[in-house]
Amino acid sequence: MTPLAAREVWPQNKVLKGIPASPGIVIGPAYVVKDKYKVQINRYYLTSDKQIAAEIERFRDAVARTRQEISTIKESITDEFQEHAYILDTHLLILQDKLLYDATIRTIEDERINVEWALQEAVHQAQILFNKIADPYIKSRIQDVEDVSERVLRHLTGGNPFDFSKLTEPIILVIHDLSPVDTTQMSVAKVKGFITETGGKTSHTAIMAQSLEIPAVVALEKATQEIDSGYTLILDGLNGTVVINPDAKMLEIYLQRKKKFEEFKIDVGKSSFLPAITLDEHQTAVLANIEFQEEVDLALDYGADGIGLYRTEFLFLRHQRLPTEEELYEDYKTVAQMMRPKRVTIRTLDIGGDKFASHLEYAPGINPAMGLRAIRFCLKEHTIFRTQLRAILRASAYGQVRLMFPLISGIQEVTAAKRILAEVKEELSREGHAYHPDLPVGLMIEVPSAVMLADLLAQEADFFSIGTNDLIQYALAIDRGNKYVANMYQPLHPAVLRMIKQVVDAGHAAGITVAVCGEMAGDPLYTPVLLGLGVDELSMNALAIPVVKRIVRHASMEEAQEFARHALQYGTVEEVNAYVTGIMAKRFPEVFMFGRELASTA
């Protein structure tokens, strides 16, 4: 018996797992592209100067043809991909970069070696350089260098690129690696989904698949070996599963799942513009966190009931100097006007003194999260603080503006900040500026000491907003950036739940509302618990708003309270996690299955 190239038996119901890169489920025939650009590279020495000159000429020629090729692709890009065209500009810059271009020529000359090998050496040097980069996103850009060099190599060796225009039927593409440039050439009508052997959730290709709404699974090793063209595939971009040649039963399961997901997506889309009211008619506000004026449109598009947190650091960092009162005022006023009649909660500067290196001399501390920042910094730098307060007050004449102080740790900070606010108001009145005289003043509760003093602080505030990111970090003494302890950062830690409860109870006893504005607020898994704990408002990344609203609309306050009461009884985070995920899977199966993916894709 001779070994067969083709498989003797078709695999059936075989399940492969990759990384989910773009949500959605598709079923269809596989189209496998094997060895997209794979080129065997040999090394040989050049014996004469004439050969060296010819080799360099060969390189220049291949680079020129590559430049032509990339430019042609750039011109042919259709409208739906326009925003990704910059990748091609990046590739043109890499093509002529000294680390690739000059370095290759230098290696040919110095080592008298063939161009393919010299180019590979230049890429290798770039890989070494990129390997040292800590930021995972920037580090992954080595893909662009590899992509460009593969193109040049192909021109050197005469290989052909994969031609997407050859596709005539709708297929699921299976390929070793899909560069962003390939993705821009992909016909969305023909490619229903794709599977790659490389890549990650944040790669360009994944981000493009998300914006095109093409389901995708990446980092599925050996996909091009396991799958042959013509196999029927189920591609589940929600959990990263691929099923090869499913039987009737498996197909039925996935057709159901696909139907449920699509209904869920439509239902979620509808929820975004409906009020967040529970089945037993308790109204909640679902708000957006924003960082720039430009994000207001996105917040409105996703159905935000207002801006629950406007971070104001950007304008302070963007210039080489401090922003003027007029610049701040214009910005806040625009946001207030765009959101009117919905409210905008503006948080005063939450920044450390070390960020102001160009204006003020403050040495960064070893632990900046606990250093001179936020309200502490503002109470030390009165001029900066007063300027911002004046701008916020003046903007309050143009919409529903609220003011919020960050990182409050005790009463004395509130008293000091409010005294300055009163002085600034008087100043504005004297100067004849309009402002809202009873501008609501809220406090961010994110330091454990503020939780302990919540009943006293509530006497001094018009509302509370719990900043769970910092609160969890400080309460559990966990630095999320430290990989050895990052997994101990647990929003459902019993201590965190009790703290939230304590703040809510203290707030309600004093008759003020309590919001949550950390990441926890935007994770649909936690929505019923937070509601049940009595949180009045949730403020989050705009993309999460529709999913969270849908949960609120499908839950009753009575069950949420019961749910929270139970969750509070457990002593360990493992028990709380098990309880909450168990209930969520039973009570909101579609949200549990799809909600978090939909809320977190960007």
Next chain:
Amino acid sequence: MTDNLETTLPVLNRLGLHARAAAKIAALAQRFQATIILERNGLQADARSILDILGLGCPQGSEIRLRAEGPEAGPAMAAMAELFAQAFGEYA
């Protein structure tokens, strides 16, 4: 006229000096005759080289020391400061 200028600029966009931002810096640097060097944590990058810039691995919030030397150093530096201040045209 030959100048020798230095300044420190913050990286404001959320993704840091990734491909798109680095491409803008390199493309801008290539328009001027001046030599522009970016410096962070003891690493140096030629502003004309996108790979050099990416190699600095600058996340949001990092501060970059810029040096410009030679003809057009002044205008080159002003243009760079503007590009940084606009967060490389990215708000998200």
